[in-house]
Every structure is written in C-alpha cells, then in structure tokens.
Amino acid sequence: MRPSPKWCYAGAMPTRVRDRSREMFRERLAEALSEVFVARGFDDVTVAEAARAVGISRATFFRYFSSKEDAALASVEGSNFDFGAVLADLDLRPDDSCWSLLQRTFRHSLAGVGGATSSQLDQLRMIHATPSLRARLSFRRLQLEPSLTAALVGHGVPADRAHTAAMAGLAALEVAWERWALHESPSLARALDEAFADLTAADKPISAG
C-alpha cells in the first residue's frame, strides 16, 4: 500500500499516538481496498476476496471496518469531520445569508481537496454509481446536520430556518461532490460555488430566465 495525502474530508486526527497509528493504517487499508472495489466491481467482490487481495484476513478486515460499505467510504470521508466548528468560527459579514455561511464553511473545510488522482476520482465515481454506497454517504452527511444547525443558530438564525438550511445546504454539497466526481466541474470549489448559485437562483422566477 502506498501512503498518500488525505485528499477528501480531512478528519480531525485522534490525539493519542496509538490511536493515530491505527487510524493511519485504517486509511491506507481503505485506499487499497477501494482500488480492489473499483477494479473488480463493488457488488461483485466479497469481503473475504477483497481482504485476500490486499493481503489481510477477513478477521483483520472486521477489526478495522464494520462492513464492506464502511471500508469503501472510509477512504473518502473522515468520520470525525465537524463542519459545525468551522461554521461557528466564521466572522459574520453584514450581507451573509444561511447559504453564504454554509458555502464558506464547505469551501474552507474542503480547501485541501482538488489534488485527487484519477484513481481517487474513480473511487468517488464508484460510490456515486453504487446505490448502497450512495445511501450511506447521504446518511453520513445527514449526521453532520445537527452541528451545522447549532452553528447557524449561534450566528443568529432562527432554529427552524437553520435546520432546513443545513439540510438543503448538505444536499447542495452532495451535488457538488457528484459533479466534481463525474468531471462536470474542474474543481470541488467551483462545483460548490455553482451548487450554491443554484440554490439562490431557485428562488427567482423561472420565466425571467
């Protein structure tokens, strides 16, 4: 397995050295497994086959991952990432809306993303093309909602509006990842800008073009 820089959601690193080592090994394992999934088809390879292909036992696989889906998603999304903390730290500008705060949060958080190799984009495409993986990815994003909502409320947004905006903002984030993975956008930052421009335009009369 080759080491590689963290290229997607950069998770907050666990602090203890043993935990960090374990986490780094888990990430590399996830990358190697993902290459197997991409090459052989996620639905067509069993856990035992994927484990064998990267030189570990099935038991070792389950020491690091709870399922095949878990392994496929581990390499693209740190489970500890907290957008809410980033949003809470933003300075509120006079013309900031919920959309602009969410957009700045995602752009800031994902600034390091973009140097993905073609094999990493292949992974992302596989995830978006596999229903069971896409469902889990959606659900993980849903779990990011409470902290985003709380941070919006901290900036003075009424609670109900904050909740809806966070849910819709995460939907826009999902659109951005998808467009980037499918090469419809040259960078994730550009895809994010476009998705949030779409949200703003969605309130304008259609007949105005």
Place this chain on the structure above:
Amino acid sequence: MRPSPKWCYAGAMPTRVRDRSREMFRERLAEALSEVFVARGFDDVTVAEAARAVGISRATFFRYFSSKEDAALASVEGSNFDFGAVLADLDLRPDDSCWSLLQRTFRHSLAGVGGATSSQLDQLRMIHATPSLRARLSFRRLQLEPSLTAALVGHGVPADRAHTAAMAGLAALEVAWERWALHESPSLARALDEAFADLTAADKPISAG
C-alpha cells in the same frame, strides 16, 4: 389486521387485479408489522418474532418484504409514487420559482395526508428515531430526484439548477415530514409551507432578520 385508508405517500396502484390484491395485502401486513415494531422497539425485534406476532411465517414475510427495514417503511411510503408526473402537469405561473413549483407539487401530492391516527404518527416517529430507517427513507427520497429534475427542466429550468433545486427541495420535504411527525407542526401541509419559507429566507441577510 384492520383495513385503513392510505394515509401517507399514496402510491400509484398497480393495474392488474391480482397485483392490486397483493399490494393491498402487503400494505395491511406492513401496518400490522409496524405496530409490532413501535410496541417492541424496531432494533429489539427480529424478523421471525415480528412475523410470529402478526401470524405469518418468516417465509411469508420474505415473500412480501426484502428486509425488516423494507417492512417498516412500506406502510408510510408507496414505492411507486411519482412526484415528477405531478410537477410536469402543473401550469407555470408568471412568478413561479423552483421552490414554489416543488412546494405546490408536494402539497398537491400529499393533500390526502393529515388524517393520520396517533398510531400512524408513532410509526413515523419511530422511523425518524431509528438511524437505519431514516437512512433508507432518505435514500428512497433521493430516488425521486431524477423525475423531479426532469419535470423542472420541462418547465424551462436549466438542468444543473433543476438538479440542485430538486435535491434541496427533497431535503425540505424531509424536514416537513419530520416536523409533522414530531408534532412540531399541526399538519403536513403547514410543515411544508414552513420548510419552503425557510428555503426562501435562507438567501436573505441574517443581520436583517
């Protein structure tokens, strides 16, 4: 099992008589099973136990449902529902935006919802409180997106904007269901209006609010 009117997403009925009978039996089975899940806890009851409680075999259960989650969701959401067809049939008004079209589509489609019994609201609450069910519900809603996007494009919305608006609109729909299930809103129609008002307000400066 008691018969009861279809109270949530009203699915388009299959046309052949045998299919209709099967579908109606499946719905009533789903309702009875949901009562078991609510009473005993979704995660704490096995398929075999739930089947026994409603007087069917495990084999019969799997003739009608692919999983426990499938059974729990079957009673609240017809799998055949096509919001896109409703949206495509709407007459475009001069001031219609993506949000207003989506809001009218959901209101129109879900107009029959609201006469839910307290046991049916219990079901909905159970779904929103159980991560594995909520994940599947989110994913089912995601599958409604392509037809909504296509219908928005049919009304003259650019494809990218239509896609983002459909994804965010479905997120607002999810918020509405949740608020209604949690008794935060007296009706689903009211919850929908509030969620879409939130989307519109999310573009306004926070400092003005």
